[in-house]
Amino acid sequence: xxxxxxxxxxxxxxxxxxxxxxxxxxxxxxxxxxxxxxxxxxxxxxxxxxxxxxxxxxxxxxxxxxxxxxxxxxxxxxxxxxxxxxxxxxxxxxxxxxxxxxxxxxxxxxxxxxxxxxxxxxxxxxxxxxxxxxxxxxxxxxxxxxxxxxxxxxxxxxxxxxxxxxxxxxxxxxxxxxxxxxxxxxxxxxxxxxxxxxxxxxxxxxxxxxxxxxxxxxxxxxxxxxxxxxxxxxxxxxxxxxxxxxxxxxxxxxxxxxxxxxxxxxxxxxxxxxxxxxxxxxxxxxxxxxxxxxxxxxxxxxxxxxxxxxxxxxxxxxxxxxxxxxxxxxxxxxxxxxxxxxxxxxxxxxxxxxxxxxxxxxxxxxxxxxxxxxxxxxxxxxxxxxxxxxxxxxxxxxxxxxxxxxxxxxxxxxxxxxxxxxxxxxxxxxxxxxxxxxxxxxxxxxxxxxxxxxxxxxxxxxxxxxxxxxxxxxxxxxxxxxxxxxxxxxxxxxxxxxxxxxxxxxxxxxxxxxxxxxxxxxxxxxxxxxxxxxxxxxxxxxxxxxxxxx
Amino acid sequence: xxxxxxxxxxxxxxxxxxxxxxxxxxxxxxxxxxxxxxxxxxxxxxxxxxxxxxxxxxxxxxxxxxxxxxxxxxxxxxxxxxxxxxxxxxxxxxxxxxxxxxxxxxxxxxxxxxxxxxxxxxxxxxxxxxxxxxxxxx
Numbered sequence: 001x002x003x004x005x006x007x008x009x010x011x012x013x014x015x016x017x018x019x020x021x022x023x024x025x026x027x028x029x030x031x032x033x034x035x036x037x038x039x040x041x042x043x044x045x046x047x048x049x050x051x052x053x054x055x056x057x058x059x060x061x062x063x064x065x066x067x068x069x070x071x072x073x074x075x076x077x078x079x080x081x082x083x084x085x086x087x088x089x090x091x092x093x094x095x096x097x098x099x100x101x102x103x104x105x106x107x108x109x110x111x112x113x114x115x116x117x118x119x120x121x122x123x124x125x126x127x128x129x130x131x132x133x134x135x136x137x138x139x140x141x142x143x144x145x146x147x148x149x150x151x152x153x154x155x156x157x158x159x160x161x162x163x164x165x166x167x168x169x170x171x172x173x174x175x176x177x178x179x180x181x182x183x184x185x186x187x188x189x190x191x192x193x194x195x196x197x198x199x200x201x202x203x204x205x206x207x208x209x210x211x212x213x214x215x216x217x218x219x220x221x222x223x224x225x226x227x228x229x230x231x232x233x234x235x236x237x238x239x240x241x242x243x244x245x246x247x248x249x250x251x252x253x254x255x256x257x258x259x260x261x262x263x264x265x266x267x268x269x270x271x272x273x274x275x276x277x278x279x280x281x282x283x284x285x286x287x288x289x290x291x292x293x294x295x296x297x298x299x300x301x302x303x304x305x306x307x308x309x310x311x312x313x314x315x316x317x318x319x320x321x322x323x324x325x326x327x328x329x330x331x332x333x334x335x336x337x338x339x340x341x342x343x344x345x346x347x348x349x350x351x352x353x354x355x356x357x358x359x360x361x362x363x364x365x366x367x368x369x370x371x372x373x374x375x376x377x378x379x380x381x382x383x384x385x386x387x388x389x390x391x392x393x394x395x396x397x398x399x400x401x402x403x404x405x406x407x408x409x410x411x412x413x414x415x416x417x418x419x420x421x422x423x424x425x426x427x428x429x430x431x432x433x434x435x436x437x438x439x440x441x442x443x444x445x446x447x448x449x450x451x452x453x454x455x456x457x458x459x460x461x462x463x464x465x466x467x468x469x470x471x472x473x474x475x476x477x478x479x480x481x482x483x484x485x486x487x488x489x490x491x492x493x494x495x496x497x498x499x500x501x502x503x504x505x506x507x508x509x510x511x512x513x514x515x516x517x518x519x520x521x522x523x524x525x526x527x528x529x530x531x532x533x534x535x536x537x538x539x540x541x542x543x544x545x546x547x548x549x550x
Numbered sequence: 551x552x553x554x555x556x557x558x559x560x561x562x563x564x565x566x567x568x569x570x571x572x573x574x575x576x577x578x579x580x581x582x583x584x585x586x587x588x589x590x591x592x593x594x595x596x597x598x599x600x601x602x603x604x605x606x607x608x609x610x611x612x613x614x615x616x617x618x619x620x621x622x623x624x625x626x627x628x629x630x631x632x633x634x635x636x637x638x639x640x641x642x643x644x645x646x647x648x649x650x651x652x653x654x655x656x657x658x659x660x661x662x663x664x665x666x667x668x669x670x671x672x673x674x675x676x677x678x679x680x681x682x683x684x685x686x687x688x
Contacts, residue, residue: 022646154681158625235626238618243619
């Protein structure tokens with residue numbers, strides 16, 4: 001993984017000092033709340049319902065065991081002993097004290113971590129494929145490019161006060177696991193007809209109130225022009241993006257109102273003027289690639305001949321293996337998902353002791369590294385097949401082995417009304433209720449790949465509009481109601497879910513979900529996935545069942 | 551002196567809005583004294599890009615500090631148009647933007663309200679390192 005040099009470390013240390021000074025001036029009344037707000041947001045700090053919330057950056061979701069231990073330390077010392085992974089592969093603390101935040105940041109800086117640009121109207125943490133570098137379907141590892149983008153976007157002097165937040169994702173595999181098309185800029189590594197690898201550039205995707213799928217602005221961008229092209233898009237957006245209405249300020253609206261072709265003309269025009277001044281040196285790419293070189297795999301590792309026997313002897317292990325592990329490009333290795341969706345804990349939450357344990361397991365089984373996923377789980381990417389059984393047994397002890405990855409109970413969920421001052425409705429409680437009700441693993445496995453995404457408000461932090469089943473909390477005259485959508489997706493065939501009908505009351509959410517699942521199991525062809533059935537039948541049969549009594 | 555609607559003095563250093571520059575160009579060029587142009591985020595650079603040689607100063611008028619358009623305007627003036635005169639931040643910007651402003655090419659600062667000079671000056675030292683090349687040549 002990337003390791004800081006002296007410049008990186010100095011920058012992060014100076015950011016801590018800057019934020020300490022800003023906090024001091026705010027507390028001394030020298031900065032008004034209005035002035036402090038964007039400054040603290042640019043450092044991931046929200047003032048929330050109960051306490052401030054601090055969002056810590058995990059660039060493209062990659063963590064070392066040392067960093068995990070520090071996250072455990074800060075959660076233990078400055079918070080209440082747990083933390084929450086987000087859909088941008090970041091991690092949040094829900095109970096820090098404002099006065100202590102500079103100290104938290106200083107501790108994080110010791111392990112090359114920070115909270116820079118994890119919120120605010122600036123370029124956010126760049127996200128990527130949690131299986132980057134090891135997936136068999138990958139054209140090229142996207143992480144070197146992510147790191148180059150991270151550095152370019154960090155404290156970029158021109159783009160710190162954009163019309164609205166700005167999110168970039170990079171994917172290098174045939175199967176998109178980074179929700180690339182719903183980002184302000186999405187980058188796919190692609191091969192040109194001449195065999196050269198570069199980027200397909202998408203622009204104007206985004207979720208929130210007005211979900212939009214990104215469109216191709218440039219089918220092929222040579223690698224050396226990566227930063228100048230990003231800079232051109234950002235500059236046009238910074239000048240053109242609406243600042244009169246925050247709900248129309250994202251680049252998706254700029255692109256819609258300007259028209260894609262006009263917007264492209266403006267960007268390309270700007271790009272032509274700057275591209276020769278910002279060429280990325282091939283040496284820089286090569287240096288960066290070396291940071292992400294493959295670890296020292298055991299060349300003797302081979303598919304374990306005993307695996308079949310172990311599976312036969314232990315069906316629970318076999319189930320876990322099927323759902324919570326993924327193929328690895330190196331023979332004899334697999335990637336292991338650590339489910340943060342245990343039935344009795346809020347989706348995406350980890351305790352400090354779990355964090356410490358995960359750090360130990362990473363050291364023991366996976367070269368000391370962990371990845372966070374946008375679906376709020378973790379991955380140990382390089383586990384020897386022969387050690388899977390042993391690892392599984394340990395994960396069970398730490399409640400990290402619920403075999404539900406990609407299933408009904410692997411819910412993406414925001415903190416909701418329980419923690420967030422923006423929320424209209426609770427989400428964690430509903431997730432718990434879904435878990436209690438649908439607790440039969442065989443039933444859940446039979447349903448197959450179903451992605452439920454649930455947000456407590458229109459801001460859509462949990463990407464409900466691209467959930468196969470989306471659930472959105474809304475406020476109706478002071479009561480919590482829930483709006484369902486079906487058929488959304490954030491993979492290669494990204495789609496915005498279609499509204500099922502009127503919102504349902506809180507006590508009807510689980511029944512509504514049951515109705516939807518019943519219709520699916522009744523109508524599905526053998527082996528058909530939920531999304532395929534919805535596509536084939538349309539929403540009508542689901543509507544008829546759910547709203548039968550109205 | 552920043553001239554708003556008041557008459558233009560025959561000599562001395564003044565700044566005018568883009569509207570007055572457009573309307574009174576000939577008179578402004580005929581007078582003695584240095585001339586500056588004040589631009590707001592709503593102004594289009596293309597409208598005065600060919601006139602830049604007439605201005606010893608470009609003033610960037612911040613309506614509010616969160617409006618970041620003028621950061622791009624400053625960059626474009628320096629990089630694309632090779633403007634070498636003074637670029638001054640005016641009005642609603644805050645101390646904590648001085649470092650970024652100086653990086654995109656702003657080289658003088660005129661606060662809209664009272665400020666602490668020591669604190670403002672220390673803002674130039676917020677960071678000793680940076681990732682991007684910018685006008686300040688990092």
